[in-house]
Amino acid sequence: MHKVKVGLRPIISKINMPTVLKTTILPGDSIERLFIATQVGEIFYIGNGDVRTFLDIRPRILKLGASSGGYDERGLLGLAFHPNFYYNGLFYLHYSVVGTQGPGALPGAFESFKPNPCDPNTLDLKWTDRDIHYDHIDTVEEWILQSNGSPVRRRTLLNLRRPFLNHNGVNSLNFSPETGKLVLTTGDGGSGYDPFNLSQDDMELAGKIIEIDVNKKTLVDQPPVVTRFNELPVPIQETLTVIAKGVRNITGLSFQRYYDRYIKYAGNVGQDLVETIFSFVHYQPIPVTRLVQHFLMKSEPDQEEFINLGWRGWEGALPTAILTACSANPALKEKTIAYYEDAIKTSTRRLQPLMSYYHEDSRSGKFKATALTGVQPYMGNEIPGLTGSVVFADLARAQEAQLPVRGALAYTRARMDCKLNDYSMIETDDPFGSQSAYYVSLGTNLNQSRLYLGVYGSMKVADINQGTVFEIVP
Template identity: 85%
Template sequence: MIKVKVRLRPIVSKINLPTVLKTTILPGDSIERLFIATQVGEIFCIGNGVIRTFLDIRPRILKLGISSGGYDERGLLGLAFHPQFYYNGLFYLHYSVAGTQGSGALPGAFESFKPNPCDPNTLNLKWINRDIQYDHIDTVEEWILQSNGQPQKRRTLLYLRRPFLNHNGVNSLNFSPETGKLVVTTGDGGSGYDPFNLSQDDMEMAGKIIEIDVAKNTYIDNPPVVTRFNELPVPIQETLTVIAKGVRNIPGISFQRYYNQYIKYVGNVGQDLVESIFSFVHYKPIPVTRLVQGILMNSEPDQEGFINFGWRGWEGAFPTSLIRSCSANSTLDEKTIAYYDEAVITSVQRLQPLISYFHKDPRSDKFGATALTGVQPYMGNQIPELTGSVVFTDLARNEESQPPVRGVLAYTRVRTDCKLNDFSVIETDYNFGSQSAYYVSLGTNLDQTRLYLGVYGSMKVADFNQGTVYEIVP
C-alpha cells in the first residue's frame, strides 16, 4: 500500500480527554461546527475559530479515576445528533451516572481475571447478585436544544448496570443513515477475557450493537436499571433490535456510502494479540421481543444474517489465547487457547475481520499495537491517497523503546472479496516534543471529507487539561 504523509493542524488545546469528535449544524445556523465531548462531561462547540461550552454535565458524571489510580474507562462516552437535529434540536448522550459507584462483580483489580484452561470454574463464571455486585450504572438519554439555546434533558432511554469499570464502549452513540435509528455500541462489561461470557449470551445487553427506534415513545420516563433484555418493560423492548454480538470493546460504528448501500465498520479492541476492524453491508437485526420470546419458548431465534464478531472464543482472526511468558527468551512465549470449546462453537458463525493488526509485529513498516481508538471512512479529496479508504487510530505504539509515547494513524481499504486486508501506517510530521501523545479519538464531519484527531498527554483521565484536537490535513 502506498505511503501517505499528512500534517496535524491544532484546532484547540488544553482541554480534558476528548472522547467524541462530531460535527453538526445548529438550528438556525448556516455553518457546520465541530463538537468535542470530553470524558469528564463537557461538550464544546467550535466555529469560526471560537470555542464555547455547549453543555457541561460534570455534576451528573461519576467521579473518575479515584478507584483505579487515575485511569478510567467510564464518563461521558457517547454523543449523537439526531439526523433532523437542525429542525428538532434532539441529541443523545451516554454516560456513567454520578453516585452509582459499586464494588465490582469480582474481587480484586478490575483487569485481574484470567481464565485457567485447567480449571473449569474459571471458564464458567456467572455474574451473581447483580443488584449489589456491580461497578456502576450507565445511562442513555435524549436531550433537546431549546429555542432559547439551552439544552435540556427530555427522557432516559436506558439504564445499564455494568460489572466492571472498563469496556463500556466509546463514541458509543451513532445514527444509522440506513434505518434512521440510534445505534448503541456496548462493550462486554469489562475485566479481561469476558469472565461471564456476556458477549455471546443473546439475553445480555453487554457485548452487543443495539439499535433504538427513538421515534417510538415508550411513555416510560424512568426505566428500570437492567443488565438483560428480558428485564426491560415490553414498551422499551419494542424499540430495540440487536445488530451484532461478540463485541469485546468498541470505538463506535461508522457508515460509508457505497453506491446505493452502506458499508458498516466496527473496530473491536483486542485482549493480548490483535486489534481488529470488521466490515459488513448486509445484516439482519433481531428484534429484542423475538429474543425474549425465544428464551420463554426455550427456542433459539433464527440467526441467519445476524452479525457475530466471535469474542470471547475469538480475538479477531485468532482463537483467544493466553500468553505464558518465557522469561529467558520472549520469542519462545507460549500461546494457549483459553476457550477452546467456544472457539470451535463460534468458528463458523462469526464474521471474519477486514484486518487484524498485532500487539507485536516484527515487520519494519508496521507497528506494535496497544488499543484501537477510532475507525472512520475518508471520502474527501484533499488527501487523494486516502480517498475512499478507512482510517484508524491506535492509542500508542507498543514498542520496547523509551518514552515519550506516540499514537499511530493508519489506513486500510475495503476488499469486496471479503478477504483479510493489509494496512499501512500514515506518517505525520507533527513534533509533540517531550510530551506523550496518546491518540484517543478519531472523528469526521458530516460528509466524511474531513478527519479530526483527539490526542491526550496522559493515559489518566484524572490528569486534567492535557488534550488537543487536530484536523488531519495534507
C-alpha cells in the first residue's frame, strides 16, 4: 500500500459535535441527502447546498459536559434509516435521556479505575445496587417521518442503564444489508479496563453487537430500564440476537459488498496501547432467548457461535496491559499484563484483528494513535488509490508540538488469510490554519462512493459550534 493524497471540501461549518454522518433519500424526494447528527441532539440534512433541520431533540438529551469538565461521551449517539425509509418514513435514534443523571457505579473520576494484578479484589469487581449506582440511561427509539414532514416518536425499543458516562458507542445504529435488522453496538459501560468484565458476560447488554428485528411487534409500550438480557420481557427478548461480545467501545458496524456476501468491519477503541479494526464475513447470531435459557439452566452456550473481540483480556492484538512510568527513565513505560486469566480464557476463542495500529509506533510512515473514531469502506472511483479499501479516522495523532492538533486518516484492505494487516497514511490538505482539528466521525453515502469527515475544534462537547463536515475528495 502507498500513501494517498486527498483534499477536504467543506460542506457545513460552525455546528456542534458531528457524531453521525450518513445519507438517505427523503420520501417523495429525488436527491440523496447528507444527514448530520450532532452529539447535543440536532439532526440536519443537506442537498444542493440547502441546509435544513430535520429534527431537534436537544430537550430530550441529558446535559452534557457538566460533570466532566466539558468532555462527554453521552448524547445523541446513533441514527439509522430503515431500508424502506423512502416508503415507510421509519428511522431510529440512540441517545442519553435527560433527567437520568446518577452518581456512577464507582466513586472517583469516570476513568480512574485501574486493576492491580497483586490485588485480586480489583480483578473481580461486581456492579451492585444497579438501580442506585449508575451514571445515566440510554434509549433506543423508533421514529416516523409523517406525511406533513414532521418526525414523531413511535415507540421505545430498549432502555439501557449505563454504569459510567463513557463507552456508550458512537454511530451505534446501522441496518444490516444482509438481514435487514437494526444493529446496535454498545460499549463496555465505561470507566477504564472494564472493571466489572461486562463485555465477556453473556447476560450483559454492555460490550456487545446486537441485532434488533424491528419488524417484530412486541406490544410492550414502555420497556423496563435494564442492564441484563434476562431482565427484558420475553417479547423483547424474541426480537434480539447477539452477533459478538468482547467489545470495549465501538464505532458502529460497516458493511462492504464482496461478490454475493458482505464483509463486516468493527472498529474497537483501545485502552492505552492499540486501536483495532476487526473484520468477518460468516457469523451465527445467538438468539437472546437461548442465552437466557442457558443462564437459567446454569449452562454455557456453544462459544464457537459467538464472535468474540477479546476485550477485556485482549486489547486488539496484544494482551491488555497496565502502563507504569519507569522512575529511572521517564521516557520509558513498564507494561504489565492487566488480566492474565482473562487473556488465557479468551486466547483461542477471540477473533483475530484485521489490523491494529498503535499509540507508540516509531516505524516510518506511521502515526501515534489516540482513539479510533470511524471505519468505512470506499467503493468509489474518484480516488483510485482508495478504491476497494477500508478507510479509518483517528481522533488526534500524537505530535511533538502541542498545537495545532490534527486528526489522522489512513486505510487498509481486507485480506482472506487471517494474518494481521498493515495500513498506510492518507495525506490531506490542511484547511484548519492555527485551529485544532479533531477527527470525530467518518461517514459514507449509500453506495460508498463518497466519504465524509466530521471535524471538531475541541475535544469538549461543551465548547459549542466548533464543528465542520468535509467531503473527502481527490
